[in-house]
Amino acid sequence: MPGFELFGDSEKKQVQDVLDSGVLMRYGFDGMRNGHWKALELEKAISKRMQVEHTQLVSSGTAALTIAMASAGVGAGDEVILPTFTFVASFEAVLALGAIPILVDVDDTLTLNPAAVEKAINKKTKVVMPVHMCGSMAHLEALKAICAKHNVLLLEDACQAIGGSYKGKPLGSFGDLGCFSFDYVKTITCGEGGAVITNNSIFHKNADHYSDHGHDHVGNNRGAEDHPFLGYNYRISELNAAVGVAQIGRLDEFLKIQEKHYTILKNALSSIHGISFRAVPEGGVENYSFLSFFMPTEELAKKASVELAHAGLDACFYWYDNNWHYYKKWSHLTNLTSLGKLPKEVYEQLPDYTKSDFSLSDHWVGRNISCLIKLGWTKEEVKERAMKMAIVLKNII
Ligand SMILES: *Cc1c(COP(=O)(O)O)cnc(C)c1O
Numbered sequence: 001m002p003g004f005e006l007f008g009d010s011e012k013k014q015v016q017d018v019l020d021s022g023v024l025m026r027y028g029f030d031g032m033r034n035g036h037w038k039a040l041e042l043e044k045a046i047s048k049r050m051q052v053e054h055t056q057l058v059s060s061g062t063a064a065l066t067i068a069m070a071s072a073g074v075g076a077g078d079e080v081i082l083p084t085f086t087f088v089a090s091f092e093a094v095l096a097l098g099a100i101p102i103l104v105d106v107d108d109t110l111t112l113n114p115a116a117v118e119k120a121i122n123k124k125t126k127v128v129m130p131v132h133m134c135g136s137m138a139h140l141e142a143l144k145a146i147c148a149k150h151n152v153l154l155l156e157d158a159c160q161a162i163g164g165s166y167k168g169k170p171l172g173s174f175g176d177l178g179c180f181s182f183d184y185v186k187t188i189t190c191g192e193g194g195a196v197i198t199n200n201s202i203f204h205k206n207a208d209h210y211s212d213h214g215h216d217h218v219g220n221n222r223g224a225e226d227h228p229f230l231g232y233n234y235r236i237s238e239l240n241a242a243v244g245v246a247q248i249g250r251l252d253e254f255l256k257i258q259e260k261h262y263t264i265l266k267n268a269l270s271s272i273h274g275i276s277f278r279a280v281p282e283g284g285v286e287n288y289s290f291l292s293f294f295m296p297t298e299e300l301a302k303k304a305s306v307e308l309a310h311a312g313l314d315a316c317f318y319w320y321d322n323n324w325h326y327y328k329k330w331s332h333l334t335n336l337t338s339l340g341k342l343p344k345e346v347y348e349q350l351p352d353y354t355k356s357d358f359s360l361s362d363h364w365v366g367r368n369i370s371c372l373i374k375l376g377w378t379k380e381e382v383k384e385r386a387m388k389m390a391i392v393l394k395n396i397i
Contacts, residue, residue, distance in 0.1 A: 045249070065179050071203040080100065080129055081102045085327075088324055090157060101350070156177070176203070188251055269386075305318035305369055320362075
């Protein structure tokens with residue numbers, strides 16, 4: 001997945017442009033910047049590649065999620081449905097607004113189960129947030145229909161799936177809003193950065209203001225701008241955006257490499273009786289950032305993760321036991337451990353997740369292994385890896 005593996009002259013050239021002009025900020029300083037507007041340039045490139053009207057670049061993927069929801073008017077006490085298997089950023093972004101993260105089950109797609117989503121919707125629900133974990137997507141059409149029926153927004157967290165598509169549309173562009181992360185380990189990176197994409201011009205205007213203190217960006221005198229509403233500073237710097245300008249130009253090159261490596265690994269495991277692969281919804285194309293498969297039992301999955309590591313096959317993750325990605329280890333959320341008081345709605349409305357039944361999620365995530373697909377491997381390395389993986393797994397099953 002990581003774009004940093006293939007860092008080169010184009011990234012250096014873009015950053016050098018910014019350093020030469022000395023303008024590290026995305027707004028203002030028009031006379032000094034030598035025509036360089038890297039954040040604007042990257043926003044245009046993302047809108048084009050993702051086939052959307054608007055892109056707002058921000059400081060991180062987590063910020064992008066918060067801003068996307070804020071731009072649509074989500075606030076204290078509103079409920080946001082998200083999966084049990086995700087990254088902690090998902091619920092952080094919700095809590096940042098005083099909204100309530102409502103966890104629901106994932107299925108064999110390793111992301112939101114539509115039936116579980118429908119069951120969780122009530123009058124307080126404002127957003128359904130599928131998280132396209134490890135490069136593949138939820139049943140987006142089913143989720144969209146549920147959202148339309150209940151007048152709820154669909155927000156795609158496509159932070160791990162940039163470049164994948166669903167029914168011909170780039171992931172992130174199918175919902176009302178979509179988010180990407182460009183942190184250091186994502187498919188393309190800015191060092192740190194994120195983006196909100198949408199076809200809704202009001203959401204975009206709100207996101208633009210909200211991520212820069214609520215400034216309305218009218219006129220050329222920054223100090224004279226008005227503030228239609230409160231905001232924060234979630235700006236991206238020109239230095240970070242410059243790296244992204246180079247990297248977005250290489251996205252399709254990276255995706256091709258990922259697909260090649262993924263296919264070699266998948267073919268090697270396909271003939272092993274007892275192994276099955278993550279379900280990809282009809283019409284979906286992964287971005288191939290991970291190869292995710294299921295072992296026959298939880299015990300065998302645990303064993304596989306240990307044995308793969310012993311064989312030197314790094315970056316094969318058993319998320320079920322991982323502190324970052326599965327609800328069972330999120331005691332800070334369950335106990336609402338915070339440095340200060342949270343909004344009262346959060347204490348009143350957050351479900352007691354220690355008592356929740358997420359047996360469907362356990363059934364799938366408990367048997368899942370996801371192997372990161374690296375860009376830097378040579379063809380020989382991938383082939384050797386595929387052979388070793390197949391031997392380790394055959395021996396276990
Ligand atoms: C990385 C990631 C985020 C957060 O992105 P940052 O840029 O690191 O803040 C959110 N959701 C998912 C699924 C991620 O993988």
